Amino acid sequence: MKTLDKYRIDMAVLSETGIPESGTLECDNYHVLYSKKERIKAAGVALALSEAADKCLIDWEPINDRTLRARFGTT
Secondary structure (H helix, E strand, O other): OOOHOOOOOOOEEOOOOOOOOEEEEEOOEEEEEEEOOOOOOOOEEEEEEEHHHHHHHHEEEEOOOOOEEEOOOOO
């Protein structure tokens, strides 16, 4: 996440996360949404949101180990 912060990236998609379930976590200054439904070890997808992007998040839904859906509004 330090690289995202260094380049002031508000939103980044991460693949092959290996996180074993779906959920959310806080990492440094980012809110991370992650999705994984299957038992493939290296699979998983995540969306890292800066504090500014997180304020625009309306809702999200984990779909499978390759897809999540996120809706955003404006502030």
